Amino acid sequence: MSAPIDLYYWPTPNGWKITIMLEELGQPYAVKYVNIAKGEQFEPEFLKIAPNNRMPAIVDPDGPGGEPISVFESGAILQYLGRKFGRFYPQEERARVATEEWLFWQVGGLGPMAGQAHHFRQYAPEKVQYGIDRYTNECNRLYGVMNRRLADREFLAGEYTIADMACIDWIIPHERQGQDLADFPHLKRWYETMKARPAVQRGIDVGKEERARAADLSTDKAAQAVLFGQRARD
Structure with missing residues (x-):
């Protein structure tokens, strides 16, 4: 079994892609919640991993050559995991x-x-x-x-x-x-x-409680300003 992968995550459709994949693989992972309504995606440490200040992102401690690797963008993460574990991403x-x-x-x-x-x-x-x-x-x-x-x-x-x-x-x-x-x-x-599929349901359920406690984006003006008022940052 590989070492746990760190998953920088919030329970949204893009985040679910990766929890589903990891659940299908049976791969251990540690969830690092990134509350997008609070602007945690702009924290400097997260930007080192995901320069587009969007989640999800992963850090695999057992990357190519045995060295850690970070991957951002959900599609790229799915491809990386598919290649690494040889599943759900055909070779033919x-x-x-x-x-x-x-x-x-x-x-x-x-x-x-x-x-x-x-x-x-x-x-x-x-x-x-x-x-x-x-x-x-x-x-x-x-x-x-x-x-x-x-x-x-x-x-x-x-x-x-x-x-x-x-x-x-x-x-x-x-x-x-x-x-x-x-x-x-x-x-x-x-x-x-x-x-x-049980793994799909498990993946969707990850962070359900966190999301329930988070700001309601349909009514919370401060959260809307964080998410929908973004411009270029130095």
């Missing part, structure tokens, strides 16, 4: 390409668009109907893309991979994005399959 080239296509599709599309839908539907201080419609409709389009992909296969890349771990987290809050899974039967079947 065609299967690996398919996995990377859907991983990058999530990182560049589903996550950002769903995040904007969350913002305009729940957190924006003023109701901006154009923003609500723009991102709700784009989420709907992306759900349709997944639904078509899953029409003839169990998982996004055929077998269960890091691509599925990346995407499930942004489908869990589908109601907050204004989506009804009944409109996407193949996606709904995949969603239910994913949610039934």
Whole structure:
């Protein structure tokens, strides 16, 4: 068994990707909570690990050559862990390409668009109907893309991979994005399959109590200023 990996984490869709992966691997890890509503992601020590001041990030004490390595960006972390442990990230080239296509599709599309839908539907201080419609409709389009992909296969890349771990987290809050899974039967079947995996459920549950005690971003103005008023920092 490898030494525990330090996981810098907050229970959000991007954070869940990594807890799910670590739970699927059965890899020991130590959670270092980074309360994004309090601005802990701007602490100098954290910025040494994650220069984009976003979580998640990891520090693996047993990195390449036996030396510690830090990795930031959820997609890069999933790839690193998949390579290191040889699981959920196929080595055969065609299967690996398919996995990377859907991983990058999530990182560049589903996550950002769903995040904007969350913002305009729940957190924006003023109701901006154009923003609500723009991102709700784009989420709907992306759900349709997944639904078509899953029409003839169990998982996004055929077998269960890091691509599925990346995407499930942004489908869990589908109601907050204004989506009804009944409109996407193949996606709904995949969603239910994913949610039934014990490691997925354990990963989602990590930090649930911490989040319940944290500021309510829909009403807490100070927390909103921390998260939504960021500009360049020296």
